[in-house]
Each structure stands twice: as C-alpha cells, then as structure tokens.
Amino acid sequence: MRNIRLLIEYEGTQYAGWQWQKNQKTIQETLSKAVERVVQEPVKMYGSSRTDSGVHALGQVANFKTTSAIPPEQLIRAINFYLPHDITVKDAADVMESFHARYDAQSKIYRYTLLNDWIRTSLNRNFCHVCGLLLNTDKMLDAAQYLIGTHDFTSFTTRALQERNRIRTIKRLEIAKEGKYILFTVEADGFLYNMVRTMVGTLIEVGRGKIMTENVRDILAARNRNLAGPTAPAKGLCLIEVKY
Amino acid sequence: MRNIRLLIEYEGTQYAGWQWQKNQKTIQETLSKAVERVVQEPVKMYGSSRTDSGVHALGQVANFKTTSAIPPEQLIRAINFYLPHDITVKDAADVMESFHARYDAQSKIYRYTLLNDWIRTSLNRNFCHVCGLLLNTDKMLDAAQYLIGTHDFTSFTTRALQERNRIRTIKRLEIAKEGKYILFTVEADGFLYNMVRTMVGTLIEVGRGKIMTENVRDILAARNRNLAGPTAPAKGLCLIEVKY
Structure with missing residues (x-):
C-alpha cells in the first residue's frame, strides 16, 4: 500500500x-472525489488542518493510502x-507508511491579510x-508579544469545550505593514478553533484603542472568550505552510 | 457643470x-448606472482605455460631467x-472642464502576468x-528590444482596418522574473486592439524557440498579423496606470 502526501x-x-459535512461542499470531499476518480478506489483523505469555511490555503497538506501505481507527477496532472x-x-x-498529515505536523503557519483603508x-x-x-500597529505589535509562547488559549477560541487541551505554543507572531496592508504571520504547534481570527480581531481592537496593550495579558489569563475581541472574517486567513 | 475624474x-x-455593448454586461454601463443613482441625473462616462472582455484594471481613469454638489469623498463612498x-x-x-480621460492620456501602462509552470x-x-x-526569457528580452520605439504595429493588432493610424510609440517594455511568474510591463502612448496580448503571445513563441529573436523585427516590418504569435489570453492583462 502506498502512502501519498499531497500539497x-x-x-x-x-x-x-x-472537513467533510453533510449537504455542504467541502475541500476534503471535493479533493477525495477527484482522487478516487484517478486511483479508481475509495480513499480516506487526512488533512493537516481543518480550515474554516471561507479560509484559503497555499500549503495545506493531506495524505491518503492507495494501491494505485500511478507515478506522482501523473497523479498531480490527473x-x-x-x-x-x-x-x-x-x-x-510517496512517503513512509507511518506518515500522517495531521498527527505528524510540527507547526503550522497562517497569514492574515488586513487592508487598512x-x-x-x-x-x-x-x-x-x-x-x-x-x-496603531506599534500597539498591536506590543500586545502581540503577550501571545507569543506557551499559553492556555481558551480566551481565543469559540469552541473551548470541544478541546480538552487548550494549551498551544505560538513560536512566531509577526505584524508587517506593506503599503495599506497589515500582514499577520503566526506560527504555532497547533491552533484552536478560530484562534488566529480571534487573535487578529483582538489585535485590531488594540490597534484602534478599544483594548489596552497590557489587557491582552489579562484576557489570556482569564480564559474567557467574552473578554477577547471579535472573530475577524474568514476571507483574510490563509494556511501558508505546514512543517513536519 | 463639474467635471469629475474617477480612478x-x-x-x-x-x-x-x-465599452458599452447591447445585451452584454460591461464596466462602462455598470459604472455609469451606479454614478447615475448617486448624482440623480444621466451621465456620459468617458474611459481612458477600452479594456477587452476579461481584462482587469488597477488604474483605469474615466470622467463625467455633473451638476451634483456631492463632495468627492462622499461620491466615492456612494x-x-x-x-x-x-x-x-x-x-x-474635480478637474478642469476641458479634461478628457481618453484624449488627454499621455501614456498607458499595462502589465501582463504569465505563470511559467x-x-x-x-x-x-x-x-x-x-x-x-x-x-528562455533572455531571448524574449532580446526580441522585445525590436518592439520598443515608434513603429507601425499592424502585425500586432487583430482589427487593423478599424484604425487609420497604426503607428504607436512603446516607451518601455520590461520582462521580469518573479519566482515562477514572468511579468511584462509595457508603457506606450496608446495601444491598438489586442496589441499587448499579441506582443506577449509573440514573445512566448520566441521564448519557446518557435520564432527567432531577429524575426520579430521582420514581423513588425511586414505589417501582417498572420506572422505574429497568437493573442495571449485576456485574464493575464491588467491596466496599471494612465499618465496625463
């Protein structure tokens, strides 16, 4: 049995x-059906990240097992x-049989694009x-420092009860201005549901002066979603890279 | 009567x-109708360039006259x-009454985006x-040099008979590689119908070795559209800027 990793x-x-949903068009289902037409057998597709509705990807990673002998380049074309x-x-x-796109991921990098105009x-x-x-991007950058590192991110997810372990490690959180755009780049070992979008929504509140820079530390400590800012819209978010 | 210039x-x-067409959705008609709902009177919209079906614009310029007193920023929002x-x-x-988006244009800059993958x-x-x-982008760049300057571009337009004067001056034709993208930037005092797309289509033929670099000079001199390469697809083309 081959194990194929897709980018x-x-x-x-x-x-x-x-993620597959009843009566809804999803990436996982659309991709699985295309793969099944090519390899001519049912496949189970494992994705590294369950991106939300409306979220984009430049570097989503998935894997599936198959008995097909089609070489990789032909697989891509087909x-x-x-x-x-x-x-x-x-x-x-082709990757080792043990490779799993989700469980083997070491870190993921998301980018959020904000047009400030x-x-x-x-x-x-x-x-x-x-x-x-x-x-005020300087204030946003100051506030972002509180989020970097290993924390319980309960305040920054909208489905806290569904995750037993809400501790994640943010390795990098950069905020860059490019013309009228503000780009947020976040790398972590994993993300809770809506975590990047809630962080961005909270940092926007800091930038406009509605939340004080130091408050972000308190919001994090409180483990209470109601204290953080609104969830920023999905369309600004893109999964850039998954590291293994 | 005010004369308003739009970007x-x-x-x-x-x-x-x-350009307005019967039974077809066009930019000119869609824009005119939105403006008319705002200024509450019929307007005549003059555009600097009649971009083709499927061609984009970052900096199309148009102007219209109106008796409306709505200030510019409110006009934009409305x-x-x-x-x-x-x-x-x-x-x-607000611009001088004599300003005309098309007749006053000194030069136009188009960009063509090619993904070479x-x-x-x-x-x-x-x-x-x-x-x-x-x-081979080096060959494309060499061939491009023959197109720069003042020439009769009959070989590079698909509607030669509709234009009495087919002489145009190309001030700049740059070909830049950015990763897997090849970007063509062309500035001229004006363009014939499909001129940029025919130039790009011809330069692609040069890049793949189907047309020799020096042949581009002969194609230009022959004033015969059949000798040039195919018209590159519209979606790669974008009107970047109009200079006055």
Missing part, C-alpha cells in the same frame, strides 16, 4: 471549510484534471478583510 | 470589457455602495495565463 492550494470562498479550478494539487510524493479592493476582495479605522 | 479598479472576469464588489472607485477629483494556480487563477513550456 494543496485552494480558494476557500465557495466551500464550507476543509487529480487537477478532475478538480475545480479553485483547488489545485501543487505536489504529490476606507476604500475596498476589487482584485483582492476575496483574500483580505478591509478595516477603515485608524490602527 | 477605477476592477476584475474584468465577469464583464464583456469596458458610488461604491451601488457598485458590485468586482468594481471599485478608488479616487474621485506546468501546475496551475488557484488563488491567482483569474489574473494570470499559465504556460507550462520551457521559456
């Missing part, structure tokens, strides 16, 4: 997220032939959140 | 180009409110042409 790019706009154009397999490779964008409209308020 | 960004994917999100007015300004892209799929052939 996948997708625009999440038209999908109800990665799967892409059956996939709609908003999903693309960028790479395929009072006028929207047409060309980039599905890939950024537009915020017209005056934002 | 407009749009994704052309869903439109039959800029027009964008009525526009679909694939069209955005980025700026509005055998795997497509999902996130950027509406904004680039994907070409999987091995392309």
